[in-house]
Amino acid sequence: MDRAQMRQWALARREAIVPEVRRAWDAAIWQGVKEILAALPAAQPWIGGYWAVRAEPDVLTPLAAWTARRGMGLALPAALQKAVPLVFRPWSPGAPMTRDVFGLPVPAGEEAVWPAVLLVPLVAFDAAGYRIGYGGGFYDRTLAAYRAAGRPVTAIGVGYECTRLPDTHPGVHDLPMDWIVTEAGAFQPAARKRA
Numbered sequence: 422m423d424r425a426q427m428r429q430w431a432l433a434r435r436e437a438i439v440p441e442v443r444r445a446w447d448a449a450i451w452q453g454v455k456e457i458l459a460a461l462p463a464a465q466p467w468i469g470g471y472w473a474v475r476a477e478p479d480v481l482t483p484l485a486a487w488t489a490r491r492g493m494g495l496a497l498p499a500a501l502q503k504a505v506p507l508v509f510r511p512w513s514p515g516a517p518m519t520r521d522v523f524g525l526p527v528p529a530g531e532e533a534v535w536p537a538v539l540l541v542p543l544v545a546f547d548a549a550g551y552r553i554g555y556g557g558g559f560y561d562r563t564l565a566a567y568r569a570a571g572r573p574v575t576a577i578g579v580g581y582e583c584t585r586l587p588d589t590h591p592g593v594h595d596l597p598m599d600w601i602v603t604e605a606g607a608f609q610p611a612a613r614k615r616a
C-alpha cells in the first residue's frame with residue numbers, strides 16, 4: 422500500500438466503528454490524554470485540540486471542561502490557506518465559529534496562540550510515532566514551524582488501534598509524535614523513548 426491507499430484503508434476502518442464502541446473508545450482515549458496532560462511539568466497556558474470531523478476520536482468536550490477547571494486555555498487549528506502551517510485560535514464551548522479553507526469549523530476570533538501541547542488527529546499511525554493525516558501536510562508544517570521558531574512542543578497523536586500500521590512509510594517532512602494515545606492506552610513511540 423502507498424500512503425494514499427493507507428489513508429483510504431484507515432478512513433474506511435475508522436468510519437466503520439459503531440457509535441456505542443466509539444463512545445467507549447473515545448472515553449478511554451480521553452483518560453489516556455488526561456494522564457499525559459496531568460503529568461506535564463507545569464500548567465500550560467494553552468492546549469491545542471481539534472474539532473473532530475470524519476470519525477476522528479472526539480475528546481473536545483471533556484478536554485474543554487478539564488482545561489477550564491485548571492485555568493488553561495484551549496485553542497483549535499485553522500487551515501487558512503493550503504501549504505502553510507496551522508494557526509491556533511482560542512476557543513471555548515459556544516464560541517462563535519467560521520469556516521477554514523476546507524470548510525471545517527474554526528473559531529471566528531483572529532487572535533493566534535502557540536500551544537506548547539498539541540493533540541494531533543491520526544488517520545493512521547505506526548509504532549515509531551509517524552502518522553498519516555488528510556494529506557495536506559498541515560501538522561508536519563506546523564511542527565516544523567514550531568521547531569524553526571525555537572518553541573518546544575509536545576505532540577500527542579490521537580487515534581484508534583484499528584488504524585495502526587506496521588510502517589506508514591514516512592517521508593522526509595514527517596515528524597514523529599511524542600506520544601500516541603489510543604483506546605488501548607498511551608505510549609511513547611519506540612524511537613523517542615528516553616531512559
Ligand SMILES: Nc1nc2c(c(=O)[nH]1)N(C=O)[C@@H](CNc1ccc(C(=O)N[C@@H](CCC(=O)O)C(=O)O)cc1)CN2
Nearest residue numbers: 471472473474498499500523525542554555557559560
Ligand atoms: N479535526 C481536524 N481539524 C483539522 C485538521 C485535522 O486533521 N482534523 N487539519 C489537519 O491538517 C487541518 C485541516 N486539514 C485538512 C486537510 C485536508 C482535508 C480534506 O478534506 N482533504 C481532501 C482533499 C483536498 C484536496 O486535495 O485539496 C480529502 O481528503 O478528501 C481536510 C482538512 C486543520 N483542522
Ligand SMILES: Nc1ncnc2c1ncn2[C@@H]1O[C@H](COP(=O)(O)OP(=O)(O)OP(=O)(O)O)[C@@H](O)[C@H]1O
Nearest residue numbers: 552553554555556557558559560561562565594595
Ligand atoms: N515542513 C514541510 N515543508 C514543506 N512541505 C511539507 C512539509 N511537511 C509536509 N509537506 C508536504 O505536504 C504534503 C502532504 O504531506 P503528508 O502526506 O505527510 O500529509 P499528512 O501528514 O497526511 O497531512 P496532515 O498533516 O495535514 O494531516 C507532502 O507533499 C509533503 O511533502
